[in-house]
Amino acid sequence: MLLLRPPGVYRPQSDTRLLLDAFEAAAIPPGGTVLDVGTGTGAIAIAAARAGARHVTAADVSLRAVIAARLNARLRRARVFVEHGDALDLALGRRFDLILANPPYVPASTARPRGRARAWDAGHNGRAILDRLCALAPDLLAPNGTLLVVHSGLCDADTTLHQLRGGGLKAAIVARQDEPFGPVMNQRVDLLESRGLIPPGRRHEELVVIRADRVTQPR
Template sequence: MTAPAAADVYRPQHDSRLLIAALSEAGPLRGRRVADLCAGSGVIGFAAAKLGAASVTAFELSPAAVSLARAHAAAAAIPVEVRLGCWTRALDCRPFDVVACNPPYVPIASATAPSELPADAGPICSWHGGHDGRRVLDPLCRAAPELLAAGGTLLVVQSEYAGVGQTIRRLAEAGLRARVVAAERIPYGPVLSSQARDWEASGRIGVGCRSERIAVIRADKP
């Protein structure tokens, strides 16, 4: 199979690997029903299936990513159902025992023109989190109790720039027990690198800062 172009599919990076590590440490998946939201190429869902999940359903907006994920699942005989559509489609087949999500969380100013963004950043829907990075995070926090079965777990990865504390508060307000279970400091990728000078000028980051903290938040439903 020809490798996808960077513009077509978000390629797994530090955040994907950190989320997979947290998923593997979250507890036994055998016999559990799992959803992979904002699935991209499907690596999180594939990891859940390999960890013994009873069923895995992945949801992804990008047709190119869905095609790639389905092809990989078929070639490797990995039992993951990949559906084209917004993550909210998972509400139609809830509840799940485990929900994992690597949402778009990069804050991008509304005045930023597409021509100012790097061509190798991957599809914009995979990382553009709105002006504050919370375009998906806030609705996900509100929907989490509906998505989860009793005793279920949500795992979501995000950048410090999208407000880790805010996500924990929103999940707590929704009635879940939330905390950071994994974190890592990583160098800026192409999108943040393209924004860095403007962020320095606005005082959002210190001069010369070129790394961010990403975190996995776990939220459990009683």
């Protein structure tokens, strides 16, 4: 899918493709409500709308990303409502049948990223957004709702699974893919090694997609 991407907006990459593949494989029934966390160019939100979602909400902290997502959705005649701000804050008090998330997950030296780095920097261990998402997902999902989130194995997939299951969700890894480090990760090799996130000499990461379901128990 060709998308308009102004400078400073996160470019859809292998993690985006892996999440899209997992979404297609999940065979989510059409007609539901969808939240796209950190929409970027809108690629995930547009795919959900074209798959038959009744209402798609997408959000991003980057104003440039919001503008890009709105334009891309309009060009593809996809009904997507794009909001400017933190998706998890904007979604409080609402429930969704499907949450799709490709959040920032790169370990960083600062807790407050700026500019383009907001699309990938996620605190000391890369879990600044992931931990919030895991904590809020049980309240944001409608009965029988589903969360699909992609992130690097460097952020500890077991922690994600543990947190989601602790919130009463049924969670499992549904996709994996090894990827060589890109420019951002290569620039942080020393940081990753010093924190014990990778062994010396390692230059690849495993991407994972985790699915979590809020299963409604039959009466």
